[in-house]
Amino acid sequence: MLDKPIIALDFPNKEAAIDFLSELNSQSLFVKVGMELFYQEGASFIHWLKSQGHYIFLDLKLHDIPNTVYSAMKVLASLGVDLVNVHAAGGSKMMKVALRGLEEGTPKGKKRPALIAVTQLTSTSEQQMQEEQLIKCNLNESVLHYAKLAYMSGLDGVVCSAHEAGMIAEITSESFLRVTPGIRMTGDSSDDQIRIVTPDQARQIGSTHIVIGRSITKANNPKLAYDQAINLWERRN
Ligand SMILES: O=c1ccn([C@@H]2O[C@H](COP(=O)(O)O)[C@@H](O)[C@H]2O)c(=O)[nH]1
Numbered sequence: 001m002l003d004k005p006i007i008a009l010d011f012p013n014k015e016a017a018i019d020f021l022s023e024l025n026s027q028s029l030f031v032k033v034g035m036e037l038f039y040q041e042g043a044s045f046i047h048w049l050k051s052q053g054h055y056i057f058l059d060l061k062l063h064d065i066p067n068t069v070y071s072a073m074k075v076l077a078s079l080g081v082d083l084v085n086v087h088a089a090g091g092s093k094m095m096k097v098a099l100r101g102l103e104e105g106t107p108k109g110k111k112r113p114a115l116i117a118v119t120q121l122t123s124t125s126e127q128q129m130q131e132e133q134l135i136k137c138n139l140n141e142s143v144l145h146y147a148k149l150a151y152m153s154g155l156d157g158v159v160c161s162a163h164e165a166g167m168i169a170e171i172t173s174e175s176f177l178r179v180t181p182g183i184r185m186t187g188d189s190s191d192d193q194i195r196i197v198t199p200d201q202a203r204q205i206g207s208t209h210i211v212i213g214r215s216i217t218k219a220n221n222p223k224l225a226y227d228q229a230i231n232l233w234e235r236r237n
Helices: 014-024 035-041 043-051 066-077 092-105 126-132 139-152 162-171 199-205 222-233
Strands: 006-008 030-033 055-062 083-087 114-118 157-159 177-180 209-212
Touching (some): 014 035, 030 043, 043 055, 114 177, 162 177
Parallel strands (some): 006 030, 006 209, 157 177
C-alpha cells in the first residue's frame, strides 16, 4: 500500500476539503475520509477523490453485530476505496465476516480494500480505559490482545498508536499493517490525542503508516506542514 502520510480530511463538507486539497496541489495523496465528511457527502465524494487519483482510507470504524457489519462491508467494497476499518472490540466473529463481506463485495478484477481493526483509540489513556471500559490489564496489553485477535481473524492490520507498533510487529508479522494516528509535529498542540509521537519517531518505533490531521489541515501553511511531515517520515531531516 502507498507509503505516504495519510491526511485526515476532517472537514464539514466537500467544498472545504477541495479547497484544502487544492492548496496541497499534489497528484496522488493518501487521504482519510472520516465520519463527518462521509456522512455529509456520501459516496459521490469518494468517487470524486478516486477520479483525482488519490488513495482512500474510509475511516468509519464499524462496530455492530456480525450480520450488520458483513452487509455494510459489501457496500463499502463496491466504492473502490483502499482501506477500511472496524473496532476490534466487536470481536473475532464480527471481524471475520467483515472480511468476507469485503471479499464478496469487491467487483471482479478489482483489489479488495485492506481491512484493519482499531485497538484502543489514540485519545484513550490507560486510566480512562481501566476506569471506563473496566479493562483491568495495562494499555499495552489491551492493544496487543486486540492486535492478536485481529491477526488471528485474518485482518490486514490494526489502528494503534505508534507506541505499540513495534510490539505488534513482533507478535504478528512485519507485513501486518500498523496504521498510527496521534501524530504531531514538535511544538504542536496534542488537542484531544493522548498517545502522540512525531512522524520520525513513528517510523523508528515501527508504524507502517501514519495518519495526520490537524498538524497539517490547521497549519498556517498546510503545504509546508505536509512536506515537513513527509521529510520526517522518510527520514530526510
Ligand atoms: O485511534 C484513532 C483512530 C482514528 N483516529 C482518527 O485519526 C485522525 C487524527 O486526526 P488529528 O487531527 O491528527 O488528531 C482523526 O480523523 C481521527 O478520527 C484517531 O485519531 N485515533
